[in-house]
Amino acid sequence: MSSFDFSQWPPKFTDIQLTNLVQHATTYALAHGLAYLPAIPSQPPAPSSVTHAPISLLPAPVPRALFRKAQRLQSIYNDLYARVATDDDFLDQVMGAEVGVGQADEFVRRLWKGWKEIREEGIVQPLHLGLFRSDYLLHTGDGHALGLKQVEFNTISSSFGPLSEKVSAMHRYLYALTNYYHGSPHLKPENFPPNDTISGLVNGLAEAHKAYGVPSAYILFVVQPDERNVFDQRWLEYELLEKHGIRVVHRTFLELATTTSLSGPSRTLLLTVPSNSIPIEISTIYFRAGYAPTDLPTETHWTVRLTLERSHAIKCPSIPLQLAGGKKVQETLSQPGVVERFFTTLESSVAASATAELRETWMPMWALDAENLPTLPTSFPDVERNPGEPLGTTFARRHAENLVLKPQREGGGNNVYKGNIPAFLEALPAEERMAWIAMALIVPPAGIGSYLARAVSGAGGAGQNKEDEERPKLVCVETISELGIFGWALFGKDEGTGVVRKERGDVGWLMRTKGVESDEGGVAAGFSVLDSVVLVDG
Incomplete structure (x- = not known):
């Protein structure tokens, strides 16, 4: 077991110290774009108010060796899922509508059938871009030493990277300002790992844009209507423009239904925009929507999704890469001999080591x-x-x-x-x-806690006291924290093996913390708060 005593976390603060920390944290969050749009139906098209994202006042402890292990594994996972996404026969067998999961799941069936039709008519863009996130929990079960177990591997809309970078900076600011009132010897700068997720993810998007080969083209962000988590996307947009000179346009599926077209045999994706007299060309499509049936509720939505897939733009993710992120793929890879088949082109000792390390992270x-x-x-x-x-x-x-x-x-x-x-x-x-x-079930360390701050909605709904509007709500509860490691890969088939063309293993990380009473872990779904990491020994 780890020598760090998780049950003694978090350090204790006086009421006045907590009040000050909340004040400093929430104002920092608002000043630095660690924010959401509020849930106000009457919010105008040009936002006029924001609320801070749900945040933890303290970073969550993670053993240094396990954090480094998660970072090291990301390159292996990037390679594995690139190979899975370019193995048509495997995906047909596992996720297809004829023999796989698509028989039982309508959403998967429609994705797979659309992809099958596109394969039959001819794929014009062989490259795929993955912005990945592998999620882990610390595990204390089975009578072994504290370990790292994978929750899931995300291949679509792997969100909260930019806001994770912002909350990491917020925790460093709180330390610099207050030294966390000397509450713990672990809270010191050398134990706060760097988090440069924005530039890391943007480098992946920029590499796809460069591979497309038209510098004047735009990157298209496909987004959900009435999206509250807009700043997590905008920070990527700003970095693309400021550091790479690449412009971004945001559109929903319905907006794209009347503004997109495919041009010529290469199926160049063109988008009409009010500010341009001629359509703009799209180099890369970054899907922040399209991962759930509620994102594609009508035939119009599906037509747009498949039109985008047919285009020459590089998709992030493509349909096969989206299918590769299915839970059935995760389960199938854990079966004896399956993951090994994807590493047959690697030198045997490298393949054996990679396979062993992956399997150590999987639950039954x-x-x-x-x-x-x-x-x-x-x-x-x-x-x-x-x-x-x-x-x-x-x-x-x-x-x-x-x-x-x-x-x-x-x-x-x-x-x-x-x-x-x-x-x-x-x-x-x-x-x-x-x-x-x-x-x-993964069994995290017991007894660990944290201070979680959420903003009370300022919508002025029934039963809400006016003095409580927009007031941060702070609770100290027993918690579970989930670590996500980001990576990217730009890849295509190489003699059928799907070997990665360009990839970057660890490009940043995300920590989400929730109360132990909550089984689910999504921030946008309202279960978790954004957190960062303090490295501990043990």
């Missing part, structure tokens, strides 16, 4: 429709099969308290946990089991 996983299960820890004893039910479903039912069920979804709020699993399985149609996986 299986499909609900599985008849053969992985080797499970002793906390998962064998159970008698229910007649007429797949073994994977029976195991999930009997061991529900140690599990989470995951569908093929991103964005938070989609999983089913512990005590809710048996009733969910009773209601789940048999034909939909294929779309779900079971994963053993």
Whole structure:
């Protein structure tokens, strides 16, 4: 186990110290764009007010060796998922509508069928761009030393990198201003790891733009309507323009329905904009929307999504790369011998080392429709099969308290946990089991806490006291923190292997913290706050 005592975190502060920290943190956040648009329906098109993003007053402790391990692994994960995304046969088998998850999941089915049609008519852009994030929790289970376990690997809309950089800077500011009132010997500058996520992610976008080869082209950000998390995107836009001279345009799917066209045999993506007399050319499409069925509710939305995919612009992600991020792919890779097939072109010792390191980060996983299960820890004893039910479903039912069920979804709020699993399985149609996986729960260190600050909405709704409008709400609760490591890859097929063309392993990181009573972890979904890291020994 780690020599650091997690149960003694956070250090204690007086009420006046906490009041001062909240004041300094929230004003810093507002002054430095660590902000959201408020949830006010009457907000005009040009925003006139903001609220600070949900934040932690203190960084979360992470053992130094495990943090470095997560950073080192990112390059391996970038390479792996580039190979997965360029293996058509594998994705057809795992995610397809004929034999894979697409049989049971309408959203996956439509993505896969659209991609299949585009393959048949001819793909005009062989390059893919991935802005990735691999998410981890610290794990204390199985009687071993404190370890690092992967929650998931994100291939679409891997958000909060820019705001994570801002909250890291905020924590350094609070230290410089107050020395955190000498509350902990761990809170010192050398234990605050650098976080340059904005430039790291932007370098990936800029490399795609450069590979496209038209300097005057724009990068298109596809965004959700009424997006509150706009500043996380704007910081990328500003860096692209200021450091690389690349311009960005933001559009929703519906806005694109009437303003885009494909030109010529190469299917150049052109976009009409009110400020230009001629259409602008798009080099790269960065999807901050399109990861959930609610993003594509009509045929018009789907038509736009597939039009973008057909174009010559480099997609971030392409449909196959989006499919590669499916939970079923994560589960399939954990099966014996599967991940090894993607590293056959590497030197054997390199492939063996990479495979071993990846497998160390995976919890046991299986499909609900599985008849053969992985080797499970002793906390998962064998159970008698229910007649007429797949073994994977029976195991999930009997061991529900140690599990989470995951569908093929991103964005938070989609999983089913512990005590809710048996009733969910009773209601789940048999034909939909294929779309779900079971994963053993990661067991983070117990007793750790933090101070979490959220802004109270200033919308003036019923039951809200006027004096509470926009007042920060601070709570000190027991918490769980989730570490995300960012990386990028620009890649295409190389004799069918999908070897990465250009990639950058660790380009920054994100820490999200939530109360232990919350199973889900999304910031935008309202479960977590943005945090940073303090490195500890042990």
